[in-house]
Amino acid sequence: MSKxxxxxxxxxxxxxxxxxxEVGADQTPFPKLTGRVVDQAGILSESVEGxxxxxxxxxxxxxxxxxxxxxxxxxxxxxxxxxxxxxxxHWGIGQEGKNNGLILLISKHDRELRIEVGYGLEGLxxxxxxxxxxxxxxxxxxxxxxxxxGVIAGSxxxxxxxxxxxxxxxxxxxxxxxxxxxxxxxxxxxxxLLYWGLPLLRIHYGYSGSYYPGGSLGGVDAFDSFSGGFSGxxxxxxxxxxxxxx
Amino acid sequence: xxxxxAVLFSLLLLSGCGINNxxxxxxxxxxxxxxxxNQYQRRADLIPNLVSTVKGFAAQEKAVLTEVTELRASVxxxxxxxxxxxxxxxxxxxxxxQAKLGSALSRLMLVSERYPELKxxxxxxxxxxxxxxxENRISVARxxxxxxxxxxxxxxxxxxxxxxHGWLYPDLKPRENYxxxxxxxxxxxxxxxx
Numbered sequence: 330m331s332k333x334x335x336x337x338x339x340x341x342x343x344x345x346x347x348x349x350x351e352v353g354a355d356q357t358p359f360p361k362l363t364g365r366v367v368d369q370a371g372i373l374s375e376s377v378e379g380x381x382x383x384x385x386x387x388x389x390x391x392x393x394x395x396x397x398x399x400x401x402x403x404x405x406x407x408x409x410x411x412x413x414x415x416x417x418x419h420w421g422i423g424q425e426g427k428n429n430g431l432i433l434l435i436s437k438h439d440r441e442l443r444i445e446v447g448y449g450l451e452g453l454x455x456x457x458x459x460x461x462x463x464x465x466x467x468x469x470x471x472x473x474x475x476x477x478x479g480v481i482a483g484s485x486x487x488x489x490x491x492x493x494x495x496x497x498x499x500x501x502x503x504x505x506x507x508x509x510x511x512x513x514x515x516x517x518x519x520x521x522l523l524y525w526g527l528p529l530l531r532i533h534y535g536y537s538g539s540y541y542p543g544g545s546l547g548g549v550d551a552f553d554s555f556s557g558g559f560s561g562x563x564x565x566x567x568x569x570x571x572x573x574x575x
Numbered sequence: 576x577x578x579x580x581a582v583l584f585s586l587l588l589l590s591g592c593g594i595n596n597x598x599x600x601x602x603x604x605x606x607x608x609x610x611x612x613n614q615y616q617r618r619a620d621l622i623p624n625l626v627s628t629v630k631g632f633a634a635q636e637k638a639v640l641t642e643v644t645e646l647r648a649s650v651x652x653x654x655x656x657x658x659x660x661x662x663x664x665x666x667x668x669x670x671x672x673q674a675k676l677g678s679a680l681s682r683l684m685l686v687s688e689r690y691p692e693l694k695x696x697x698x699x700x701x702x703x704x705x706x707x708x709x710e711n712r713i714s715v716a717r718x719x720x721x722x723x724x725x726x727x728x729x730x731x732x733x734x735x736x737x738x739x740h741g742w743l744y745p746d747l748k749p750r751e752n753y754x755x756x757x758x759x760x761x762x763x764x765x766x767x768x769x
Contacts (some may be wrong), residue, residue, distance in 0.1 A: 410711045456708030457701040567610070568715035571704050 360562060362420045364559050370400040370437035372476040381484055385558075390489055391473060394423050394429040394450065398480060403438040403552060406520070412436075413445035414566040423447040423564020430564040433483060434572075435476070442467060443572030444487065451569040453491050460571030462486050472575035596736055597744050600727040604699065604750065607723040611716040614648075615673055618709045622647050625702045629683065632693035639683050646676040677713075705743075722752050 360369040365385040366378045373381075385396045397420070404412045413434050417423075420427040423430025430447035435442040466486050470479030626640055650672040652667070684703065687693050694700075730736035731749050740747060 393633040414715055455705070457704045460704035461700075480750075561734075569708060571708060 333439070338538075348538065353362040358405070359416050359419050362554045362559070362561060365397050365533070367397070370402050370435070372400050372437060373398075374477050374479060377477045377481060381480065383522045384484065384488065385418065389491070392429075392492060393424050393427065393562075394491055395424070395564065396431045396433075396484070396491070398423050398433045398435075398484065400437060400476075403434070404436050404441070407440065409436060409441045409443045409572055410436065410568060410570075413443050413572075414568045417445050417447060418563070419568035421561030421563040422566075423449060423562055425475070425563030427562075428564040428566070430566070431487065431570075433480065433487065437575075440471075441470070441574045444483075444570045445566060446482045446569040447566050448569070449564065450491065451567075453493075454487070454570070456569060456570075456571045460491070460568075460573065463571060463573040468573055499553055505515075505531060511566065594739055594743075594753040596730050597727075597739055597747055597751075600723070600730050601747055604720070604723045604727050607716070611713070611720050614713040614716045616710060618676075618680075618706070618713065619651060621702065621706055621709060625683070625706065628696065628699050628702060629687055629693065630695065632699075633687065633690045636683075638685050639679065639686055643676070643679045643683050644671065646679050650676055673713075677710065677761055679709075 360367050364378075365382045366373065368378060381398055385398075389395055391406060392473070398414065401412075413432060416434065417430060417432050420432075421430075422432055431454060432445040432449035432539055434441070434445055442463060444454065446454045446456075446459060467479040467483040470476070470482060480556040521541055576606055579619055622643060630640060631634070634694055650669070655668050684706070687699070687703075728749050731747065
């Protein structure tokens with residue numbers, strides 16, 4: 330029995346091998362894209378992460394531009410410019426075809442940061458502007474050890490530059506923002522409803538819209554921010570942007 | 576029966592990928608190269624403005640200023656040849672010219688460090704970050720070009736691409752000469768110190 334099967338198995342194994350080699354070709358240890366704020370280095374407070382994610386999400390719904398903040402522990406053997414565009418391509422930040430992604434990348438141990446700009450946003454966020462935001466807005470905060478403040482101020486300016494108009498980001502406050510228990514309960518309820526309800530809807534009524542779309546999910550805020558269901562749209566990066574160190 | 580299906584399915588998986596790979600990868604090599612040329616052009620476009628800005632504050636640095644201007648002109652003349660991508664020797668000369676221009680530019684930026692007024696000039700600061708960004712884009716584009724060639728060469732020499740090559744695309748040639756011409760330089764990218 331097993332003898333008879335062997336040629337088929339061999340070819341199958343070979344075919345599978347080819348597929349896995351193809352997939353595993355470019356494996357670099359980048360952090361996983363878990364949301365719009367990936368805080369691998371653990372330098373941002375949770376409330377700031379939430380505020381930023383919400384602001385970036387709102388911004389993407391309006392413009393389809395994807396903005397992401399990433400903090401990492403160290404760059405390994407790469408320069409921050411190399412790491413930045415490779416990470417951008419790896420995650421595919423920005424929509425495919427528009428390449429309208431932007432990453433604010435911070436490396437904790439190297440004490441370096443960079444605004445990495447996708448092809449499609451290079452016209453709005455020029456290298457000179459990116460460098461100026463890093464040096465004049467973010468670095469002063471970072472020098473005092475205030476990562477939250479620097480990232481908030483920097484993101485604020487990034488969104489302003491990208492949209493040509495003011496996009497209000499909440500100020501950082503020392504106290505935790507109060508949470509309304511009733512509102513929280515309602516959000517969890519909506520979340521559960523969507524979580525269980527949407528797939529059912531799809532099965533029963535042939536709901537064929539994309540269930541896990543790249544990034545924006547219409548107006549369904551709770552779903553996205555709870556599940557971290559955010560993914561890059563497949564945008565490209567070519568090394569645009571600017572950086573500095575603190 | 577299930578065995579036959581398995582064999583057929585596997586053969587499909589093996590050969591299904593590949594028939595269009597070679598011409599597609601060939602096309603990618605060309606577009607990757609045009610991106611490299613774009614970025615070189617972008618750098619060349621920055622130079623006149625940069626030179627005139629530096630001249631305003633540091634006119635006595637004539638040597639490096641004229642060197643940059645002349646190298647830009649000589650590389651520009653090489654670029655006129657549209658057949659660059661099909662001529663490895665020309666490509667190598669072009670790459671060497673660009674590398675020289677890159678190191679002359681980094682010397683110019685180094686010299687600029689000595690002039691505090693220049694260093695605080697807004698126009699210069701903007702140009703500096705633009706140049707830095709352009710150098711970065713050049714290295715990204717060159718790396719992409721090298722990777723595209725690598726992919727193309729590998730496809731040409733390995734199964735099943737090798738089969739398709741002999742069968743359908745005998746006129747496509749390996750590009751290792753070009754690969755050598757550009758990859759040698761890439762190992763030691765010109766570094767810009769600010």
